[in-house]
Amino acid sequence: MPMLSAYLLVSHGSHDPRPEIAMSHLAFSVQSRFQKIESQQDKISYSKYAGGVAAPPQCETKYETVGTAYLELQPQPLHLQIVEFAQNILSRSTEQSLHLKILPLFLLAGVHVMEDIPTEVEAAQRILGDNVVIDLQPYIGCHGGLVDLVRLQKNSIRAQKYILLAHGSRRPGFEHHTETLAANLGLTTAYWAVQPKLESRVKEFASSGYREIAVIPYFLFAGGITDAIETTIEKLELQFPGVSLKLAQPLGVNEEFADLIWDYLHK
Known part of the structure; x- marks a missing residue:
């Protein structure tokens, strides 16, 4: 039996409107890539019927839908956002079943990724029943391609020392991927919410005589957090005269x- 496909990008949620705007742009960009591939496939299929030999099959192209949802700071809990998204997809189609891939846009294996999101997905699955197959993907921080994006960040700034500043988590083992990525690129890690903090890393490098440090x-x-990082960097430059601190753009x-x-x- 044919099954629709749809995709849901899940992030934390914020009082600041900028992450939600960026998520919407990201979903649009990803969906555009699906549409481009399907359009190319449609042209290939149509070409098989060229020359008047036969008529091409009459069917409407079904572009995959890419949506967004948030774990926190929304009127609805995540599981109800998932349910609403899936039901909306099915209501606009003659198909009765849906394969829904959910991708957590989280960089660390913290409590949200390992506990909260799986719990919400299970709750959504119970409500939706067998007509919707929910496939929870590994969080984006697992993707090996992130090393190339971080390398782009690093290469955008010339410095003597580079600090990879992540959020951090209270969950043991959260730092595994971050530390591995940093080691592969010659970066030193620091964390916003746990030790070692940005301040201690800057003090360490400044005391060792380094004068150009990139974050x-x-x-x-x-x-809100990246704004706070900028403010912290301004204070650190006052604290360590002669040290130039440069901040790269976020990954997304x-x-x-x-x-x-x-x-x-x-995949």
């Missing part, structure tokens, strides 16, 4: 990130 934010989008600001997500979902 690579291991965050997807600009928002370029089209390469949309390519990475499309590749992840298109």
Whole structure:
């Protein structure tokens, strides 16, 4: 039996409007990639019937739908957002079943990724029943292609030392992927919410005589935390005269990130 396909990008949620705007742009970019591939496939299929030998099959092209949802700070809990998204897809189609891939746009294996999101997905599955198959994908921080995006961040700034600044988590083992990624690129890790903090890393490098330090934010989008990071950097420059601190852009600001997500979902 034919089954529709749809994709849902899930992020944390924020009081700041910028991450939600960025998520909408990201979903549009990813869906555009699906549409481009399907359009090319339609042209190939149509060409088989060229020359008047036979008429091409009469069917409407079904582009995959890419949506967004949020774990927190929304009127509805995540599981109801998932249910609403799936039901909306089915209501606009003659198909009665749906394969829904959910991709958590989280960079660390913290409590949200390992506990909260799976619980919400299970609740949504119970409500939707057997007509919707929910496929929870590994969080985006697992993707090997992230190393290339972080390398782009690093290469955008010339410095003597580079600090990869991630959020951090209270869940043991959260730092595994971050530490591995940093080691592969010659970066030193620091965390916003746990030790070692950005301040201690800057003090360590400044005391060792380094005068050009770059901070690579291991965050997807600009928002309240990246603003706070900028403020902290300004204070650190006052605290350490003669030290130049440069801040790179977040990961999700370029089209390469949309390519990475499309590749992840298109497997």
